[in-house]
Structure formats: C-alpha cells, structure tokens
Amino acid sequence: MAEPGTVHAELDREADKARAKAARGSTIRTGGIVVGLAVLVVVVNALTHGHFLTPGNLTNVLRQITYNAILAVGQTFVIITAGIDLSVGSLIELTGVVMATFANAMPFGGFFLIVATLIVGLAVGCAAGIVNAIPVVRLNLPPFITTLAMMLMARGLAFKLSHGQPVPLKSDAFNNIGTGYLMSGLLGHIGLPGIPIAVLWMLAIVVVFGIVLARTRFGRYVYAIGGNEEAARLAGINVPLTKTLVYVISGGCAAVAGMLLMARFSSGSPQTGIGSELQSIAAVVVGGTSLMGGRGVIVGTFFGALLIGVLNNVMDLINIESYTQEIVLGAVIVLAVVLDELRKRYLSA
Numbered sequence: 001m002a003e004p005g006t007v008h009a010e011l012d013r014e015a016d017k018a019r020a021k022a023a024r025g026s027t028i029r030t031g032g033i034v035v036g037l038a039v040l041v042v043v044v045n046a047l048t049h050g051h052f053l054t055p056g057n058l059t060n061v062l063r064q065i066t067y068n069a070i071l072a073v074g075q076t077f078v079i080i081t082a083g084i085d086l087s088v089g090s091l092i093e094l095t096g097v098v099m100a101t102f103a104n105a106m107p108f109g110g111f112f113l114i115v116a117t118l119i120v121g122l123a124v125g126c127a128a129g130i131v132n133a134i135p136v137v138r139l140n141l142p143p144f145i146t147t148l149a150m151m152l153m154a155r156g157l158a159f160k161l162s163h164g165q166p167v168p169l170k171s172d173a174f175n176n177i178g179t180g181y182l183m184s185g186l187l188g189h190i191g192l193p194g195i196p197i198a199v200l201w202m203l204a205i206v207v208v209f210g211i212v213l214a215r216t217r218f219g220r221y222v223y224a225i226g227g228n229e230e231a232a233r234l235a236g237i238n239v240p241l242t243k244t245l246v247y248v249i250s251g252g253c254a255a256v257a258g259m260l261l262m263a264r265f266s267s268g269s270p271q272t273g274i275g276s277e278l279q280s281i282a283a284v285v286v287g288g289t290s291l292m293g294g295r296g297v298i299v300g301t302f303f304g305a306l307l308i309g310v311l312n313n314v315m316d317l318i319n320i321e322s323y324t325q326e327i328v329l330g331a332v333i334v335l336a337v338v339l340d341e342l343r344k345r346y347l348s349a
Helices: 004-047 055-080 088-105 110-139 143-162 175-179 184-190 197-215 217-227 229-234 239-265 276-286 298-317 322-346
Strands: none
Touching: 004 298, 055 088, 055 197, 055 217, 055 239, 055 276, 055 298, 088 110, 088 143, 088 239, 088 276, 110 143, 110 239, 175 197, 175 239, 197 217, 197 239, 197 298, 217 229, 217 239, 229 239, 276 298, 276 322, 298 322
8 A cells, every 4th residue: 555645746747737738828828918918908008098097097007906806716717627607796785785784893903903804804705615515526516507596595584684775884994005105205205105005905806816726735726726627536536525615615716806995985795796707707708717627827817907998998088988998898708708718729739
C-alpha cells in the first residue's frame, strides 16, 4: 500500500497538471482582453475628445466596477467548477439589510461596529453559500436550480425584513468606507481626488483570491474538479468539500459587496443588487473563464469587469440610453464566447 505522503504528492502533481493547462489558456485570453481594452481606451478617448482619460473619470470607472469585480471573484471559483451562482445579487440585498439592521441595534460605534457588522454579513453570505451547495453536492442537483431558488428566497427575505424600504444607517462609522478616499492631499496635485477606499477593498480581494486560486492546493483542486469531476474524485480529492467552499466564497464576496454598497448609500436596500448576478457572470465570461469549467483566472475576471465598466462609462459619456447599453453588453458576451471557442479550435495545441 502506498504511503499517504506519496498519495498526496501524486494527487498534487495531477492537480498541478490541470491547473497548468488551465493557466496557459487563461494567459492567452487575459492578454487578449488587455490588448482589446487598451485599444478600446485609445479609441474612446479620441471619440470623447479626451474626456475619458481624465483623472476624475478614471477614478469613477474604478469605483463603478468595484462591486461587480468583487462579486465576479467569487463567481469565478464557482464557474471554474462548472457551476453557477445566480443568488449573489439577492445576497447583496439580504446581507445589506441584515447588516444595516444589526448596526442600528448596536450600542457601540467606530471600528468595532464595522468589524462586528462585517462578521454578521459574512456569516449570512457564507451560510447562504452552504445552503446553495448542499443540494448540489449531496443530491447532484443543477447549480442553476438551487442558486435560482436562493436568489428568490434571499430577495424575499430582504424585502420582508426591510418591509420593502431601505434601512437607513444611524451610525456614520461606515461613511469613510463607502465614500472616503486615501492620499487625497498627495494625489490632488495631479488632479486625482484620491484612491477610493472601496477600490482598495476590491484590489485586496482580487489579490488574495487570485493567490488562493493560482498558488494553493485548494485552487488546484478547484481546477481539477472543473476539468473532470469524476477523475478528481477517483484521485482522492474531497469534491463535496471543495465545491461547498467555492459557494461559501461566492456568498462571502456577495456579503463584502453588500457592506460596501450599504456604506456608500448609508442604507441597506432590498433593491441594490437587482441584475448584479448577470453582471458578475458577464465579467467572468468576458474575462476568459469557461462556462464548461476547468479554466479561468482571477486577473482575467478583473479585466473582464474593467472592460464592462469602461464600456458602460463610455456609453454614458456619449449619451447612449440604457436599453442600448444592454444590447451592447450582450453582444460583447457573445463575442467573447465565440472568440474563446475559435481559440480552442484553431490555436490550442
């Protein structure tokens, strides 16, 4: 009988192969996104007579993509395992309402209120992730159905708890997180208002989970499950646990986005996250993650969210109405999927 250490070493080697294969394709796709984004920025800046590349507008773009990028990070883990999470938009609403209600009930404020409120929000979001995962890993139900059910339940709970109205925050402890800037004085000399604190939260999540996915054993297992779940199971990977954790990560990311939106608008609203689940899926797909599972990187998802944010900002600058914007976004998603399929057919080794 093989020694446990030998088994784990072999398991890690197999998982590394799956991750390396995924990384090669993801690098190509991410490079394509970056090139496309650079071309788009140059063209758009010319069309808007230089109004796009102003410091204030660039800061605004980063702030706008913050919430979608955070959601899309969690969604990336789920989609790499060949799943999907339709509940994240509703979880923004539910966690926002719960956190606002909790914060209003606490007798203390300041940093401790922020930490306690975030812990409550994460508990709700992660618990919802576990509920999403149980039917998937235990009953083999399609993630589309289970997360759709959670989407409806979470939105209904958010409306019920808030009586259909936003829950205003009584404390001003969250103001700096939602609308504050760092280094305002220093960056003000070059025309920048500063670095939005919410953007720093986004960057921290992108970096941390990018490392988790690319450099840890857990990340290797996520790729292995998405590449071939049965083979991963036979290789000894704890598939139920790994898949449960990816939904927990997705729910946790939704809770963080919910707190940042609550802080920005000084209230927890049962309507804040409507449509966010589709935006996050779009960012993941445009960022090069395969809906069939097994391929994708967090940095690609970030650039996907950035590309969508730039497109939305540009269409606002040139006064394109919202319905046309949705048509353009849909076309971009289809184009991204088609280009990825062409790459697989004609460029893959």
